[in-house]
Amino acid sequence: MHIVFIGPPGAGKGTQSVRLAKYLGVPHLSTGEMLRKVSQDKSEIGLRSAEAMLSGQLVPDELVVEIVFQRLEQDDCRSGCILDGFPRTVHQAEVLDQWLVGHKRPPAVVLVLQVDQEVILERLASRGRQDDDRETIRERLRQYDRLTRPLLDYYGKQCIGGQSALHIVEGEGTQDEVFDRIRNEVD
Ligand code: AMP
Secondary structure: OOOEEEEEOOOHHHHHHHHHHHHHHHEEHHHHHHHHOOOOOOOOHHHHHHHHHHOOOOOOOHHHHHHHHHHHHOHHOOEEEEEOOOOOOOHHHHHHHHHHHOOOOOOEEEEEOOOOHHHHHHHHHHHOOOOOOHHHHHHHHHHHHHHHHHHHHHHHHOEOOEEEEEEEEOOOHHHHHHHHHHHHHOO
């Protein structure tokens, strides 16, 4: 099963998706981590990624898609994985759907971590990552609203075995409380 994690920056999707991957014994694929590695290269792709990430923008779809599918094609992802940070646009979701159909895999199950904007700003301010300064945070939230939030509609219309593909999980509370909610949904 492929599980997609969606949530605004600072919702805790990194931490929770790592825990879920361990719990299910499947690989954890974080596009943010992959892109942070790529952006250390002095290649054209590296420079374009670094520029987008540092300004809080999304990295262009064609770069992300290539990196993700190279990883998804590997054997350890055959029976599924946790996708942390992909898809982040409707176009990326469409490409993922086509890939899953083309590779005879079941459709993605989607978990949305829902967190209040105030809580997000507090959490991000204390995290200290290079792309966590105030203006970049604002831009990342804007990008989430504009490009990623429409995925809730997109996946909300998809059904798997008569059930919605989309599962909304309350992301406030301690890490253990949030993980218990996620585990309940997945079980
Ligand atoms: P994250 O670690 O998930 O917060 O991602 C950090 C940054 O990587 C984001 O702000 C984007 O610039 C970039 N990024 C990660 N995943 C994607 C994606 N699926 N599409 C475009 N950009 C992405």
